[in-house]
Structure formats: structure tokens, C-alpha cells
Amino acid sequence: DTAVSQTPKYLVTQMGNDKSIKCEQNLGHDTMYWYKQDSKKFLKIMFSYNNKELIINETVPNRFSPKSPDKAHLNLHINSLELGDSAVYFCASSQDVRWWDTQYFGPGTRLTVL
Amino acid sequence: AQTVTQSQPEMSVQEAETVTLSCTYDTSESDYYLFWYKQPPSRQMILVIRQEAYKQQNATENRFSVNFQKAAKSFSLKISDSQLGDAAMYFCAYRHNQGGKLIFGQGTELSVKP
Numbered sequence: 001d002t003a004v005s006q007t008p009k010y011l012v013t014q015m016g017n018d019k020s021i022k023c024e025q026n027l028g029h030d031t032m033y034w035y036k037q038d039s040k041k042f043l044k045i046m047f048s049y050n051n052k053e054l055i056i057n058e059t060v061p062n063r064f065s066p067k068s069p070d071k072a073h074l075n076l077h078i079n080s081l082e083l084g085d086s087a088v089y090f091c092a093s094s095q096d097v098r099w100w101d102t103q104y105f106g107p108g109t110r111l112t113v114l
Numbered sequence: 115a116q117t118v119t120q121s122q123p124e125m126s127v128q129e130a131e132t133v134t135l136s137c138t139y140d141t142s143e144s145d146y147y148l149f150w151y152k153q154p155p156s157r158q159m160i161l162v163i164r165q166e167a168y169k170q171q172n173a174t175e176n177r178f179s180v181n182f183q184k185a186a187k188s189f190s191l192k193i194s195d196s197q198l199g200d201a202a203m204y205f206c207a208y209r210h211n212q213g214g215k216l217i218f219g220q221g222t223e224l225s226v227k228p
Contacts, residue, residue: 035216
């Protein structure tokens with residue numbers, strides 16, 4: 001069984017559209033994250049949720065809205081997509097926010113905005 | 115703010131040889147964790163090894179070991195008996211005790227020559 005899964009793995013869309021990426025973890029973890037990997041492969045945190053509550057929002061444009069319906073899911077909705085949103089988006093989870101907890105990553109979603 | 119620097123964008127090693135990837139970081143905290151993640155062409159992020167800052171003993175995982183120098187804020191990864199499957203992008207990451215986010219370095223692309 002996949003520990004952290006994301007759908008879709010590839011997403012190609014036009015500028016101005018709205019799209020969602022779904023993430024699910026079956027590890028029983030309390031904390032989930034979204035990271036963005038840009039074209040230079042630099043990874044940066046976007047959001048973090050602990051027990052369905054937002055705990056990190058790294059100055060991400062408000063076109064990005066994470067939603068956590070339960071502890072096992074953290075979806076990312078993006079409104080009015082722009083060319084600069086093209087990137088690979090990774091979901092991750094950890095047992096808790098404790099600094100010693102290892103984060104496990106999903107396979108990533110490659111978003112291409114045309 | 116904490117920063118992580120990987121000064122080697124690319125490295126190359128002969129199969130069966132040893133290679134060391136460098137990482138330095140900047141923090142004013144005393145308690146934190148350091149990680150090395152591997153990202154092969156499949157783009158899956160795979161945890162290679164982790165080090166607790168309060169432990170003086172360097173972590174080892176089979177062919178992978180670290181040289182952790184806390185005073186120098188240095189955290190290098192040594193890969194022994196390199197294999198073709200080790201070819202990947204390697205990321206050094208720092209995690210502090212506030213919110214649990216990972217701060218990544220720029221990555222080092224490792225190629226393994228047969």
C-alpha cells in the first residue's frame with residue numbers, strides 16, 4: 001500500500017483555470033504538508049496542517065487554498081492559474097509537528113500551466 | 115532565519131568508489147534535526163539518513179554515513195561503494211522545533227559512472 005498518495009501525477013491546464021490536487025496518507029499521521037519544487041528543483045514549504053488545523057502558511061498567494069477534510073487528507077486548490085505556478089507539488093506527512101518526526105513524501109504532481 | 119547551503123550543484127563518482135556531498139546550514143537554535151533526502155529520476159523523495167543535533171555520534175545507514183560538525187554547522191553525506199542506483203539529486207534538509215517544516219538546500223546532482 002502506498003503510504004502517501006497524490007492525484008493526479010500530471011496536470012496540464014490553461015492559464016486562468018482552477019484546479020485541485022488531492023493528497024491522502026494511510027500512515028495515521030496527524031500532520032500534513034505541501035511543498036513546491038520549482039524548475040531549478042528548489043523545494044520550499046507552502047502549508048502545514050496539524051489535526052486539520054493550519055499551522056504554517058509561507059506567504060503563499062491566496063489563490064492557493066489548502067483544505068483538510070480529515071487528518072488523512074490535505075487537498076490543494078489553485079484558482080486562476082498562472083504560468084509561474086508550473087512546478088512539481090509534493091504532499092508529505094509526519095506523525096506530529098515534533099521536530100524529530102520524519103516526513104514521508106508522496107510521488108509529486110507535475111503541474112504545467114500553458 | 116535558518117538557511118541550508120549545498121555548494122556542489124553536480125558531483126560524479128565511479129562505481130564502487132566513495133563520494134562525499136557537502137552541506138552547511140545556519141541556525142541560532144541548539145535543538146534540531148538534519149536529513150538527507152534522495153530524489154531519483156522518478157522524482158520520489160526518499161529519506162536516506164537523519165541526524166539529531168544533540169547526538170555527537172554520526173549517523174550511519176548501511177553504505178551511507180554523515181559527518182556532523184555542529185560547531186562548524188556542517189553536515190556532509192558520504193556514500194561508500196557507490197552503485198548505479200545511487201544516481202539521483204540529493205537534498206540536505208534542516209528541521210527545527212517550530213511547526214516542523216523542512217528547509218532544503220539547493221540539491222546536488224550525483225552521477226555514477228560504470
